[in-house]
Amino acid sequence: MADTSIGTPAQLRDPNYTPPLHKAIPLGIQHVLAMFVSNVTPAIIVAGAAGFGFGSNSPDFPELLYLIQMSMLFAGVATLLQTITIGPVGAALPIVQGTSFAFLPIMIPLVAGRGVDALAALFGGVLIGGLFHAAIGLFIGKIRFALPPLVTGLVVTMIGLALVRVGIQYAAGGVPAIGTPEYGSLLNWSAALVVIVVTLALKFFTRGMLAVSAVLIGLIAGYVYAIAVGMLPLDAITGSWERSAAFALPQPFKYGFEFSVAAVLGFCLMAFVSAIETVGDVSGIAKGGAGREATDREIQGATYADGLGTALAGVFGGLPNTSFSQNVGLIAMTGVMSRHVVTCGAVFLILCGLVPKVGGVIRTVPIEVLGGGVIVMFGMVVAAGISMLSDVNWNRRNMVIFAVALSVGLGLQLEPDAVQYLPDSARVLMVSGLLPAAFIAIVLNLVLPEDLAEEATDPVAGGLSGKESWGKSPEGVPLETPRH
Structure with missing residues (x-):
């Protein structure tokens, strides 16, 4: 419910309204809490797929830390592009950007078992794919006809189905542990289950900040549990903290640049899906927050920011960005449409991205604990796809x-x-x-x-017969017109 003490109802629905700073900052941090876990998880998954060691003494420790750092930093930068805008770039709406799960089915095969050597081609694909994504903004309105709910719902469902295996592997002990006696142990699963139970309890039995931050709090509960049962030694936490710098700037082309046909094609093709997802989020924000339809200028500007934010991230070793749907729901819940609130959240993300010690703490989260969180998140991706398919x-x-x-x-x-x-x-x-x-x-x-x-159809498996079973009432009256 909207807090009318922040402003009048008309002001709350105005993207250009600036609430008092003591209200705007907590609201902005609330947006960050809603997306924080989802934002850094893809970097950890890509690192795990590449075969990075997760221990604080691993030679890959600085690289994993850097990937997490860039995820936070460039989510904030891309969000600023959306809220502040630069010329035609940005929607001037409260759109929160973050690392996209949609590209994981493309990134995982690209880096599988290849370590740091795979990153040059990966980030080359991110850079070129991001520029291609930005170019889609020139004609985004003209290609929407080719991507009805049947297509977009299928793609989102497939993304979730491709990732659910990762969640189970993490909860059981992580990919490196497959085949070991510890893999799938009750201790590993207990940590994941603590996260799932706490997350669900908060999501459905609380309101406000507790419900919004359910996954994050669930992970914290799992983290504390892992320390209590000895899964996470305290010296691992202190070692990670000590090895992490207090401040660090991003490095352009840290991993080099390599042109890979598979990477470039994969990222460019997935850019279409990401662009349509952003169109949906922009439409949802305009409708849910301001009670109107999104303008062509807003949709085009959001697509530009999506692509350029991704390209910029690729230069410095960050993963593809997209608009985050969970924050669309948060705007509808709070009723605060101000883009300057989200700007506060973006600044907070950038500050976190410049402090590697934050990434050092995130890195110490046991893989089993993270597994509990991603089981929930990836399951929600599948559910979102099925929800889109309900419009077919x-x-x-x-x-x-x-x-x-x-x-x-x-x-x-x-x-x-x-x-x-x-x-x-x-x-x-x-x-x-x-x-x-x-x-x-x-x-x-x-x-x-x-x-x-419109044709009479042959029966299909299970006695279903296309339109006759799905498109008409028992009296033979069409229930709805086809939507393609």
Whole structure:
């Protein structure tokens, strides 16, 4: 519920209104708490996939720390692009940017087991993909027809399905522990379960800041539990703190620059998905916060900021950025539409990103504790995709498109050896499952004639028969018009 002590109802719905600073700063930090865990998690997952050691004495410790630091710093920078704007760049709306989960199915195969050597190609892809993403802003309004809920819902669902395995592996002990006696132990699972239980309890039985920060507080509870049961020695925390600098600036092209066809294609193709996600978030903020439709200028500016923020992050070793949907819901809940509130949160993120000791503390979170958090987060990604798919009219045409795309995409994720003879670049893109599924769905949606939905249909498995089962009432009256 909106706090009207901050301003009048009209002021609360105005993006240009500046609340009193003693109110704006806590509200801005609240936005950061809502996205903090989700923002740094992709960096930890990419580091784990690359084979980085997580111990404070590991030679990879500084690199992991740097990736976490850049995640915070450039989430703040990209958020400032959205709120303050530079020319046409930015929506001038309270849009919070953060590291995107959507690119993980592309990044994980690119870096798998290759260590620091894989980062030059990875960040080359981030840079070029970000510039391509920004260019989408020139024609974003003209391509929305090709990405209806059938396509976007499928893609978001596939992203979640590609990541749920990571959550289970982390909760059981982490990828390096697979095959060891400790992997899947009750002790490991107990830490993950503490996080899940506390998160769910706060989310559904509290309100305000406690509910908004449920995942973060759940992780803190799991962190304390891990210390109490001996999973996390105190000297590991102090060692990590001591080895982390008090202040550090980002380094341009720290890992070099390498042009990889697989990386560039993967990031450019995923940029379409990220751009459409941002369009949805901008529309949600304008509707939920200001009670109006988003303007073309706002959508275009948000897309520019999305892409340029990602490109800038790639230069300094940061991962792709996108708008964060959980903060859209926070705006609707608080009723505070001020972009200057989010600017305060962005400044806080930048300060955290310039202090590696913050990343040093984050790095000490046991992988099992993090697993409990990502199980919740990745499950929510799947749920969000299913929610988008609820807007689809499930006639025969749409069922066939979904079935073929899901079968191929999910099948390639589960059986990557099926394309082992493809060239390396093509194989990396195919085994993600995400890109082939999106490509099939987009092409079939554009190619298959609309009148397929109107034809009498043959029964399909389970007795379902396309439109006759899904699109009409028992009396034969159409329930809704097809939406493609």
